[in-house]
Amino acid sequence: MSEINFLFRDKNRRKFFFKCILIGLPILIGAALLINYIEDSSAAKGTPNDKGGKDYYFRDAITETAPDVLCKLIPMYPNGKITYYNFSTDQANNPVGNLFLFTSDSFDKVKAFYQEKGNIIDEGTDTFVCAIDGKKITLSKFTKQEDDQIQGENKINISF
Secondary structure (H helix, E strand, O other): HHHHHHHHHHHHHHHHHHHHHHHHHHHHHHHHHHHHHHHHHHHHHHHEEOOOEEEEEEEEEEEEOOHHHHHHHHOOOOOOEEEEEEOOOOOOOOEEEEEEEEOOOOHHHHHHHHHHOOOEEEEOOOOOEEOOOOHHHHHHEEOOOOOOOOOOOOEEEEOO
16 A cells, blocks of 8 residues: 555656656557457458468458459359458368358349259258368358347358
């Protein structure tokens, strides 16, 4: 308790203490936000993993494209927006993971797009499984949540 009394002993020390807080707090908050931004953007570009490939993670924003390694495997739906992806690759750049796609088009229209690109393995009303270049891709219609960034559009999970 004597340490606190030392800081507040007279008027000049109190002024100095509060000036330090007023100057230091915005610097600390700015540094934390900058570090968070840098980590998020590096995760979207890929970070090395123990399999000799990279881990990719993207969330809390909206994009129409994905990393090239994923676009080479899965053609991106032209009228869709991606709000989340999380996948990893190995040494041969084989991706494994999933992404969430939002589109104003119906699930049947999205299914038709992917039917043209690959071989049908299984088909249901809310799911569709196909193989594109030997890689199994699963499309699932998801229920929209209140915290989704895009409302009023169909939400589709693409697993690979």
